[in-house]
Every structure is written in C-alpha cells, then in structure tokens.
Amino acid sequence: MYEYIQGKLAELAPAYAVVETGGVGYLLHISLQTYSEIEGRSEVKLFTHFVVREDAQLFFGFSTKTERELFRQLISVSGVGGNTARMILSTYSPRELQSIITTENAVLLKNVKGLGLKTAQKIIVELSGKLTALFDGEDGPLPVAGNGDAVYDEATAALVMLGFPKAASDKVVRAILKEQPDISVEETVRMSLKRL
Template identity: 50%
Template sequence: MYIQNALPRQGAYFYRIMIEYIRGELADLTPALAVVEAHGVGYALNISLNTYSALQGKTTVKLYVHEAIMTGGRDDSYTLYGFASRQERSLYRLLITVSGVGANTARMILSSLTPAELCNVIANADEKMLKTVKGIGLRTAQRIIVDLKDKIMQSGIADELHVSSQPGTPAVDTAIKDEAVSALTMLGFSPAPSAKVVVSILTDQPDLPVEQVVKLALKMIK
C-alpha cells in the first residue's frame, strides 16, 4: 500500500494502491468519464482525452487505476482515475507531485499531449509547448520540467516511450510553429490541440511555409 500522507490531516489528500486495474464492459463513455462494469459493479473513472481516444469503439476495456481520497473536510471524497496505459498513469502521478499542479491540471496536460509527447516536452525542456496547455503558465511549465526531467529518465518511462533528451535541437521550426498556432488560436481553436496538429504537420513536412501549415491544420483539427 502506498499512502502519500501517512497521517492525513484536516483536508488532507492522499492516494493508495488497492485497485491496480479494472477490466470489464464499457457501459458509458464521455470525453471526461468512463463507466466500466465489472462483476455487476459500475465503476466511474475520470479519464483524459488520450484515454478517451484509446477506448473509442471498444466494448471490453482495461483501465489502470489511480485512487484519490480527500479526508477531513466537510465532505470526504473517493475518486477513481482511469488510464489506458501504465505510462500515462505514471506520468499523472508524477505531475501531481509538482507544486501548483493538481488533479484537474494534470488531466488537462494529459488531454493535450500524449504520454510520448509529454515526455519529449519535458526531456527537451520545451517550455513553450507546455504553456500551450490551458492553465499552465511559464513558472509552472518550468517547475514541471525541473522537477520531472530526471524522474522520467530514471523511472524508465522515457525508455518505454522511446524518448531521448536532445536539448537545443528542436524537432520543428519553432517560429513557424508558434506563428501557425497563433493564427489557429485567433480563428477560435484551442492552443493545445492546435499545437499538436501543427507539430505533427511540421514533423512530416518541415519545409512548409506557415500559410500551408495553417491550411493543413484546418483540415485536421476536430
């Protein structure tokens, strides 16, 4: 059993491992919640958009579980979070150890970036990409990178996701990327999904001018 706060105080938040994963029938699915029925019990699990995408079209699913318990306040709570992979759950648990990053912010980050993308962003200290996530400012982005860069390497998550640290060698033209994301944001699209699409386009076609990047992105963003 792992307990974050061994002696919970008033309003204390801690998590422990009792449920490693849940396997069962997918009874309901929304972008934020999955209900999995196992042995006659329906478990409601908060999920990221990455996990939501991974569950699309499936009837039987397996979700790795993170349990969060809030005690000592007016209303105690017991919340389950579900993840399509161990790596995503591990990254979530690392994120919530960072000062200023709570459960909702961590889930927002994992909804905006895939586990591999997040590892790459942290490993290569890409503050600008982290800042495209709603609610993440410069200081929080820097804190995430400083606190987690060594941990994702030492924990083995980076190796599992085939991530390598290559500081100073951006994967795409940052100026083109930023200009394209800015243009898409002005057109009403959210920054984080826009950045993901733009990076994907520039990774495949690094020499495209910004106008072409924006045109392609408009066809790809959902």
C-alpha cells in the same frame, strides 16, 4: 489500493468512462489519449489512480501503465492536481511531454489550460531526468479518421466538459476542421487545447 478495473464499457465521453464490473459502475476520469484508445471497445481494462479528498473520492483511469505513472509523476509536483495533470495528458501525448521536459520548453507546456509559467517551470525542474525509464517502446495512439459533423460534435462536447466556453470551443473546432477536414476527434481536441 486499486491496480485496475476491467469490465464492460457502459458509457464513454472524452473526459470520463463508466466501467461496469460485478454489477457496479465505476466512473473514471480519463485523458483524451485514453479516450481515443478505448473508443469503440465493449470491454476495457483501465489502470487506476484513486484519489481521496475532503469533498470527493475520484478514480482516474489510464489505458497504459506508462500514462498512469506519468500522471503520478505530474501530481507529485506541488501545485499540480489530478485535473491539471489530466489536462496536460489530454493536450500532449506522453512522448510529446517527455520531449517538452527534456528540452525544458516551459513556454510550450504553459499552453495547457490552467497552467502558468511558474508551474510549468516547476514541472520541468522536478521531472527532468525522471521520465526516461517510463518509455519502453510504447507507441502513441493511432489517429482515427471520422466525418466532420461527428468530429465537430464530439470535440466541442469534450472542450465544454473540460471547462471551456461553448462559443470559444465552437469557433476553434470549426477553424481546425476547416484546415484539416479528415482529422480525428482526439487530434481536434488536442489542437483546440493548444489554441484556447
């Protein structure tokens, strides 16, 4: 129904973006991949997937059509909803996810919060062979270096927004920043998601 929303980036957080166009602000739920690609921009174009549920109407936004199509493939699997698909795309880049599915690595896939081994295996079985056509030379996001305090604050806030306890998020982010002081916010959150 809606292909994309283009306009002024009014607000940005690791889990959502508000895009203002025509005097209306649209809240779009985004992955960390999309967050890293639109961070610092004033104007954005996000490809959308619109979900109508009994209790809500939601927009999911993506910086590329490839990421949106991957999201759609994920939610086509029984037991995988929009938030789980977004969590998967926040934990693994589209290329990493393709590799996990191609190599049938369900153990690695179940590291995503809220994803059990059976659902991970179901994703691999149902999407095996379907993802090859999605990747037509698109590269993943480039890492963005930041200072430790800003990275700590943003990464911890992102994890709390994604539903992790503040204390656990704080501990994991501090450990990662101690190991790699020049890491980007996106990579910090990805590594944290794998450890939580």
